[in-house]
Amino acid sequence: MSTEAHDRQFVVALARGLDILRCFRADEPLLGNQDIAKRTGLAKPTVSRLTYTLTQLGYLVHEARFGKYRLGAPVLSLGYAALAGLDVRQVARPFMEELALYSDVAVSLGSPDRTSMIYTESCRGRGALTIRLGVGSRVPLATSAMGRAYLAALSEAERTRLLDEVRRFHPENWERVAAGVEQAIKDYQTRGFVLSLGEWQSDIHAIGTTIRLPDSGQIMGLNCGGAAFVLPRERLEQDLGPRLVEIARRIEASLGA
Amino acid sequence: MSTEAHDRQFVVALARGLDILRCFRADEPLLGNQDIAKRTGLAKPTVSRLTYTLTQLGYLVHEARFGKYRLGAPVLSLGYAALAGLDVRQVARPFMEELALYSDVAVSLGSPDRTSMIYTESCRGRGALTIRLGVGSRVPLATSAMGRAYLAALSEAERTRLLDEVRRFHPENWERVAAGVEQAIKDYQTRGFVLSLGEWQSDIHAIGTTIRLPDSGQIMGLNCGGAAFVLPRERLEQDLGPRLVEIARRIEASLGA
DNA sequence: AAATGCATTTCGCTGTGCGAAACATAGAGG
DNA sequence: CCTCTATGTTTCGCACAGCGAAATGCATTT
Numbered sequence: 001m002s003t004e005a006h007d008r009q010f011v012v013a014l015a016r017g018l019d020i021l022r023c024f025r026a027d028e029p030l031l032g033n034q035d036i037a038k039r040t041g042l043a044k045p046t047v048s049r050l051t052y053t054l055t056q057l058g059y060l061v062h063e064a065r066f067g068k069y070r071l072g073a074p075v076l077s078l079g080y081a082a083l084a085g086l087d088v089r090q091v092a093r094p095f096m097e098e099l100a101l102y103s104d105v106a107v108s109l110g111s112p113d114r115t116s117m118i119y120t121e122s123c124r125g126r127g128a129l130t131i132r133l134g135v136g137s138r139v140p141l142a143t144s145a146m147g148r149a150y151l152a153a154l155s156e157a158e159r160t161r162l163l164d165e166v167r168r169f170h171p172e173n174w175e176r177v178a179a180g181v182e183q184a185i186k187d188y189q190t191r192g193f194v195l196s197l198g199e200w201q202s203d204i205h206a207i208g209t210t211i212r213l214p215d216s217g218q219i220m221g222l223n224c225g226g227a228a229f230v231l232p233r234e235r236l237e238q239d240l241g242p243r244l245v246e247i248a249r250r251i252e253a254s255l256g257a
Numbered sequence: 258m259s260t261e262a263h264d265r266q267f268v269v270a271l272a273r274g275l276d277i278l279r280c281f282r283a284d285e286p287l288l289g290n291q292d293i294a295k296r297t298g299l300a301k302p303t304v305s306r307l308t309y310t311l312t313q314l315g316y317l318v319h320e321a322r323f324g325k326y327r328l329g330a331p332v333l334s335l336g337y338a339a340l341a342g343l344d345v346r347q348v349a350r351p352f353m354e355e356l357a358l359y360s361d362v363a364v365s366l367g368s369p370d371r372t373s374m375i376y377t378e379s380c381r382g383r384g385a386l387t388i389r390l391g392v393g394s395r396v397p398l399a400t401s402a403m404g405r406a407y408l409a410a411l412s413e414a415e416r417t418r419l420l421d422e423v424r425r426f427h428p429e430n431w432e433r434v435a436a437g438v439e440q441a442i443k444d445y446q447t448r449g450f451v452l453s454l455g456e457w458q459s460d461i462h463a464i465g466t467t468i469r470l471p472d473s474g475q476i477m478g479l480n481c482g483g484a485a486f487v488l489p490r491e492r493l494e495q496d497l498g499p500r501l502v503e504i505a506r507r508i509e510a511s512l513g514a
Numbered sequence: 515a516a517a518t519g520c521a522t523t524t525c526g527c528t529g530t531g532c533g534a535a536a537c538a539t540a541g542a543g544g
Numbered sequence: 545c546c547t548c549t550a551t552g553t554t555t556c557g558c559a560c561a562g563c564g565a566a567a568t569g570c571a572t573t574t
Contacts, residue, residue, distance in 0.1 A: 009554080011310040011531070013562065017271035018314055021335055029342030034520060043564045048522055053268040057275055058370050065472045067520080067571095070342035071335060073368035073375040078278055078328060079336025080393025085286030085327035111330035113315050118330040136337025215322045266523085268562070270531060291551060300533045305553055324540095324551080516574085523568070530561070537554070544547085 016042060017050050021059060021071065026137070030068040079136060088213060088220065089121045091254050095247040096123040096222075103240055105226030106131045109211070110139070110146050115166050117146045117221050129227050131204065142166045142177050145196040145208030146221035151181060152188035153210040153219050192245040195236060198228060205231035207241045209248045214256045222248050273299060274307050278316060278328065283394065287325040336393060345470060345477065346378045348511050352504040353380040353479075360497055362483030363388045366468070367396070367403050372423050374403045374478050386484050388461065399423045399434050402453040402465030403478035408438060409445035410467040410476050449502040452493060455485060462488035464498045466505045471513045479505050 023031055023039045031039075037047045051069060054060040060069040083089065089109065096107040104125035110117040116138040124130045133139070141147035141162065151159050163181070170177045177199075184194035193209045200206075206225025213220065224244050225231065231240070280288055280296045288296075294304045308326060311317040317326040340346065346366065353364040361382035367374040373395040381387045390396070398404035398419065408416050420438070427434045434456075441451035450466040457463075463482020470477065481501050482488065488497070 008530085009306050009309050010313065011270050011274065011306055013268050013270040013530080014274035014307060014310050015314060016562095017268065017274070018311075018316065022331070024335070024338045024342070026338050026341035029338055032520075033522090044521075045523075045564060046562080049266050049268055049562075050271060052266050052522090053271050054275075056267065057272060059275065061473075061475075063473065071339035072370070073339065073377055074279070074370050075332065075335040075339045076377060076393040077370065077373075077375050077395055078281070078332040078393075080391065081281045081283050081286055082328035082330070082332045082336075083393075084283035085281070113329070113331050113334065118334050120330055120333060134337060136333040136335075136340075138334055216320065218318075265561085270561080273531095289551075290553090301552070302533060302554075303531080306531075309553090518571100518573070520571085521569080524566085526563105526565100528560100528563085530559105530563095532558085532560095534557105535555085537552105539552080540550090542547100542549075544545100 013050075016040070016046070017054060020047065020050050020054065021075070024069075024071050029070050030063060030066055031070075032066075032068045035068075083120070083135070086120055088211070088251075088255065092121060092211070092222075092251045093123065095251050095254075096121065099123075099224060099240075099243055099247050100125045102243070103224060104130075105224060105231060106133070107222070107224045107244075108133070108146070110221040110223070112141075112150055112219070112221070113138070115141050115162070115169060117141065117144065117150060120220070125226075127226065127230065129230075131226050139200065140166075140169065142170065142181050143196060143200040144223075145194055145200075145206035145225055146223040147208070148181060148184035148194040148196060149188060149208035149210050149223070150219060150221045152185045152194055153212075191241065192248075193241040195233070195241075196225070197233060197236075203228050205233075205236060207236050207244055209244050211248050211251050211255075214252070222251075273297070273303070274311060277304070277307050277311065278332070281326075281328050286327050287320060287323055288327075289323075289325045292325075340377070340392070343377055345468070345508075345512065349378060349468070349479075349508045350380065352508050352511075353378065356380075356481060356497075356500055356504050357382045359500070360481055361387075362481060362488060363390070364479070364481045364501075365390070365403070367478040367480070369398075369407055369476070369478070370395070372398050372419070372426060374398065374401065374407060377477070382483075384483065384487065386487070388483050396457065397423075397426065399427065399438050400453060400457040401480075402451055402457075402463035402482055403480040404465070405438060405441035405451040405453060406445060406465035406467050406480070407476060407478045409442045409451055410469075448498065449505075450498040452490070452498075453482070454490060454493075460485050462490075462493060464493050464501055466502050468505050468508055468512075471509070479508075 019040050033047050037044050058072045058074045061072045100107040100123040104127035107123045108119045109121040110119045119137045187194050193207050196206045205228045206223050208223040211220045276297050290304045294301050315329045315331045318329045357364040357380040361384035364380045365376045366378040367376045376394045444451050450464050453463045462485045463480050465480040468477045
């Protein structure tokens with residue numbers, strides 16, 4: 001789990017506890033010890049001790065009715081504090097709202113986390129049908145527009161390393177997924193943005209690009225997407241793609257000021 | 258830290274790591290190892306190992322420019338999953354919106370966490386000036402309306418135990434704070450809601466009551482509050498207080514169905 | 515009543531996590 | 545430019561914390 005074979009600075013018990021918290025997802029918010037043991041590969045007594053500890057601290061709540069756990073309110077407090085630490089959101093938001101208003105779909109900003117991107121800001125258009133993903137949602141690297149843009153912006157070495165991990169999530173259609181990533185890299189280099197046309201979810205179309213933070217050089221993703229039927233390929237390529245790249249540049253300029 | 262003197266089921270290293278995450282707050286999102294060592298009481302090499310581990314896992318991000326850490330995006334993902342696990346939010350929201358619209362201030366729902374309440378849902382009125390607290394914010398137990406309502410709803414034994422911890426946060430004015438809590442308990446028993454008139458923040462007035470979840474019996478807080486000048490005492494006592502109690506009962510009835 | 519499944523507890527072991535001491539680095543002050 | 549201070553990291557020896565196999569407990573199913 002740690003970067004080195006035997007890293008004595010790395011605290012394994014803490015990492016295991018956080019691994020348990022990561023098992024909980026929006027689409028599956030209730031999990032039992034058995035579920036957790038399966039997902040983490042940890043022994044059942046180990047899971048029992050760790051969930052007991054997390055429950056004592058409030059991070060998990062035991063729902064006796066189902067014999068399962070859900071995440072407790074303290075993680076909301078962490079999320080709130082995390083957002084406060086992201087100055088880039090305040091700077092980016094007006095530009096994102098401008099494009100969301102123009103396009104009538106959602107514009108989102110996100111940070112990488114292992115093999116996903118996590119939405120850190122989201123602006124919705126006034127369109128009647130708009131994507132439900134809020135701040136904190138995860139989208140996959142290889143099939144979402146934001147994820148593909150992020151991969152495209154990485155160094156070759158870093159991308160190869162990540163794709164090795166990503167591959168494990170697409171056991172049956174890796175060649176097709178890899179081809180999509182390859183095309184995205186080309187699009188990124190040619191015109192500054194990438195496409196995802198039903199490859200993440202069948203009825204979702206999106207474009208993505210990246211923003212590079214001035215001090216840390218950290219790369220964040222920026223996307224624009226929604227229901228496929230209001231976002232035909234031509235509209236994405238001719239109209240919204242160039243606009244997304246433009247607001248990404250303007251955000252970067254505002255950050256650098 | 259654990260409930261028993263030496264609880265062999267309690268994983269101390271995990272608890273310590275989470276203690277570090279808790280140090281980060283919305284009003285102070287950047288902290289160095291020294292700051293963390295002071296707030297947690299942990300030895301500096303211990304803090305160094307724990308922050309290194311949290312950084313490896315993405316939960317902390319090192320801002321080299323300041324030599325400090327901030328919370329990373331994965332906590333947002335946990336927050337998002339936590340909200341998905343709170344069915345009570347969907348049930349409560351229409352009632353809360355109804356009162357927020359009527360009152361033109363904010364109506365919020367919250368869960369207890371140690372000596373605070375954490376907002377889990379928040380509905381704002383259309384008033385030009387409304388409270389900035391979003392989901393994930395913490396408010397103190399002894400001085401906020403939501404916190405006082407929660408304390409009032411507890412058993413005597415449970416309340417005494419909690420007030421022992423709360424006391425440490427009010428070293429200079431404990432008698433005054435305790436008197437406010439005492440009055441809140443009386444108000445709660447008499448009319449079902451409590452007041453906070455500038456006692457949490459000088460320009461904020463609010464009322465609070467509680468909701469009891471049907472299966473777990475867990476107590477949540479419900480409040481209505483905002484700028485003092487639009488919420489004079491009489492309006493709170495004669496109009497909004499009874500309404501808040503009414504929607505709390507209606508929420509409970511909807512949960513029980 | 516027996517079997518099954520899930521969860522918790524026991525217990526012996528080992529390597530994990532600890533903190534004092536030492537070391538490293540950057541910035542401030544003279 | 546040198547010294548001192550503050551902050552952070554690494555070392556290292558030690559003790560026990562955290563581990564997982566085995567046993568136990570409990571609720572549900574057959």
